[in-house]
Amino acid sequence: MEPHVYAKMLLDHATTLKLHTGNLVNRSRLKKKCPSSQSEELQDCIRATLSEWFASIPPVTEPELSRILDCTIPQNTEAITPEEREELKVSVKLFLSESDCSSVRNAVDMACASLGVSQLDSVIIAPPLLSEGENLALAHLQPLWEELEGLVHSQKVAAIGTSDLDKTLLEQLYNWAQVKPSSNQVNLASCCVMPPDLTAFAKEFDIQLLTHNDPKELISAEGFQEAVQESSKDLQVADWRLEWVLRYSIIVKSRGIIKAKGYLIHAKKKIQ
Known part of the structure; x- marks a missing residue:
């Protein structure tokens, strides 16, 4: 059976797609060495990882079909050993495409x-985009x-943070939350200088202000489907929707x- 035929069968049968790009510090697997944006990098990663995974499937007469397609290439991933864990900081940012709270725990798990760890050092959450004309409010975040x-109480995560909250919303979250935000990311593309009121509040309550250059939508539904479709011939992707993307960094x-x-x-497939 041709690899692309098998790939189509696998994707048609599956209802869940899990993908790990592996370590991108060595970018030799990506066609574009220097993507122009975070969105382009992610699209390249999805396309390259799926292409490599589909190509690595051994030819079989009667393929085993599963509802969960776990597209991880072992040789591109390297778990952290217990001996080196103390020397490393594992930080992640979770981009949600949908307001499904179970996605938070699923992503951390x-x-x-x-990565072979029992705890992440920090998790920053980026809530899903709201409908046009709707503003992010505390009720969305709670x-x-x-x-x-x-996850903090169960010691799966050590510290939790937010992204793109102004002073008012950060203060509301801080006053309401049991576990206080340890950080808040600010996009300097939208404000060249840190807002003074936000800086003063963060300093008073020991909240670290970080900068980032992520777009409001890390990858669109169309961008995700396009990347999947380009990984192999004849794939049907219209029913697939992205649930979340987690970006991690491991620092010495x-x-x-x-x-x-x-x-x-x-990602999940919409069941008709």
Whole structure:
């Protein structure tokens, strides 16, 4: 059976797609060495990982079909050993495409399993985009934050943070939350200088202000489907929807260098 025929069969039968890009510090697997944006990098990673995974499937007469397609290439991934764990900081940012609170725990569990750790040092959450004209409010954040707090209490996560909250919303979350945000990311593309009121509040309550250059939508539904479709011939992708993307970085504490970075992706097929 031709690999692309088998790939189509696998994707047609599956209802869940899990993908780990592996370590991207060595970018030789990507066609584009220097993507122009985070979105382009992610699309390249999805396309390259799926292409490599489909090509690695051994030819069989009667393929085994599963509802869960776990597209991980073992030789591209390297779990953290217990001996080196103390020397490393594992930080992640979780981009949600849907307001499904169970995605928070699922993503953290998948990250811990993929990286070989029992705890992540920090998790920053980026809530899903809202409908046009709707502004992010505390009510949107509360159910997601409660999931994160549960992960802190169960020692799956050490510290939790937010992304793109202004002073008012950060203060509301801080006052309401049991586990306080330890950090807040600010996109300097939208404000060249840190807002003074946000800086003052963060300093008073020991919240670290970080900068980032992620787009509001890391990857669109169309961009995700396009990347999957380009990985092999004749794939049907219209029913697939992205649930979340988790980006991780593993930093050597003593030297401040990135040992590994990559993406975990989770998608579901709409059941007709």
